[in-house]
Amino acid sequence: MNGEGISNQQVLLQINQVHGTGYWSYTTRIDSKEVTTDSNGNFSTSMKNESNTFVSVFKSQDDNYTAFELSNFNTNKDIVLKVNKFLKFKIYVNNTNPFDANDYIYIDFFSGNKQSFRTKIENFGIQNKHYPAENLPGGGTTGAFEESSWRGINVNSIVYYNVPENADNYKIYWLKLKNTIESSGVTPEIQFQEDQVNEYNFNY
CATH class of the missing domain: 2.60.40 (Immunoglobulin-like)
Structure with a gap:
């Protein structure tokens, strides 16, 4: 809530690809990784990326912080997770x-x-x-x-x-x-x- 980074948090990242359009469209998962934030609350990783992909991000709730979930996030932007203590x-x-x-x-x-x-x-x-x-x-x-x-x-x-x-x-x-x-x-x-x-x- 105060904008400070939180260390040692587990974050699940998934790369999903969209196939087709309209009613007949569907998605498949092409990559997933779990990463841990560093001492400054930052994380980075390399993942597969193809056309028509988006990122889903999830941090589960623990005893100290709330959960966070973000779907359909563009892969060319930084991901900022906002949780509350x-x-x-x-x-x-x-x-x-x-x-x-x-x-x-x-x-x-x-x-x-x-x-x-x-x-x-x-x-x-x-x-x-x-x-x-x-x-x-x-x-x-x-x-x-x-x-x-x-x-x-x-x-x-x-x-x-x-x-x-x-x-x-x-x-x-x-x-x-x-x-x-x-x-x-x-x-x-x-x-x-x-x-x-x-x-x-x-x-x-």
């Missing part, structure tokens, strides 16, 4: 004012139009909600997944998030049920520093 958040979730075993809480990171990523949940009390894989009517399945939600009194957990540095907001969205009363909202903006794990206590 992830800010780290560690959210403590505690039921400090329990009512009964039907207490329910769901949280998620609210980052506006930029996607945040939950990376881990640690439970020191009851477990968060897990959904098993299911067979669908007519065939197919849904994969198993977990949710940052808990039902019960002894909620004492930590939820970890990676949030892009260009996010619009840094808040926690919550949905709560206590004593049959459902409520929801967002926390105030969470203060953070870029190069550390930012901790926030969410007590309910």
